[in-house]
Amino acid sequence: MLALPMTLNTTAETETAKIARGLRERDMELLADLVERYQHRLVRYMLYLTGRREYAEDLAQETWIRVLQRGSQYNGRQRFDPWLFAIARNLAIDYLRKKRKAVQTVSLPDDHDAVLLLPSSGPSPFEAAARSQDAMRLAGRLQILAPLYREALLLRFQEDMSLPEIAQVVGAPVTTVSSRIYRGLAALRCAFEEGDSHGE
Template identity: 50%
Template sequence: MLEEKSFAVRVFPAQHRVNKGVQTLPMTAAMIEANEAENADIARGLKRQDPELLDRLIETYQHRLMRYLTFLTGKREVAEDLFQETWMRVLMRGGQYNGKARFDTWLFTIARNLVIDLSRKRTMASLDELQDPTKDERPFEIAIDGPSPFEQFCSREDAAEVSAVLLELHASYREVLVLRFHEEMALEEIAAVTRAPLSTVKSRLYRGLATLKPQLEKLRRERNQGRKPAVTGGFC
């Protein structure tokens, strides 16, 4: 367990400050109140279909949403289409957002539902796997100003290869890794987005890291031996 936590911090170095099991500063009452007020403002603006609010939301969340959709689908072109459709749903169904949950949690839930709808129509292989392949629920606890954690990670020389390794993971594992370490969502928020029990989210996170680890170790051994890593793509 501790070994997997240490591995997560090394692979996603900028995210360790928000992981459970690692010391973090708790949100103050003022911060919680400010977040609740912001969510309430967004809810009111969406109900009246405020175009300026929508522009601000797109500017704030566009990179995160596109990154999530690209990792989830494994196809940039598909992600771009779903990106546009997601914001159309936000505009059309904004009245359904009540401000009780964080806006990004609601936004990612809309995006995920669109991905699932598309997978049913196209039988997209990379998305047929969104159901957890195992019943074992072994637990594992573990627009932004400036570069995002993912962008900081991508500044490393092996970023493209690691991105490609992520794309090779089972879709259900890949999704929780992206939401946890790239989007810095709490486990409870991931459960809300994926509509999975918290125990299942923990299991997928643990197994995703356990699957990712040997792939990355193999990649780094090949690099140290002067061989070209055996990956075919990747993105940041």
């Protein structure tokens, strides 16, 4: 009965080891396969972070250049996704710092006990909107959230990363990631309620 989980684990390790070896060897066929598998997700992530498709596509391309340059740094012991998104995130941060403009953000109190707990039954505002015709409204509301909250929501609900994987991407403790997700959901709910009250 233990053979199946061990086999699955070995398969996962083999896949990540194959990626690590291919990146070390600058295997262009492997890179092309990775681009095909992850490009859509990468552009989507960058689009939500930057708000501009042309910038998102440029940053996604730059991410792949960095992957090729720094391939030897991927050790193959964890999933490839968090490592890839960490590179993308750093590029997005550099971009946002350079292009920083005064933007309206939905802010919440710093009190860790405030607005953190949301009802656990039913889909979150993020999930409900993402699955419905409100996808465009969701994209707009995400842009007015503070970047840390927006990023946590995207990685958790859109990229389906675990809390430890998100922590790896953003370089923060799991407890911080969890707090950002709760705060992001609360801020998103406030943004939708405010929009609804203005007839949007």
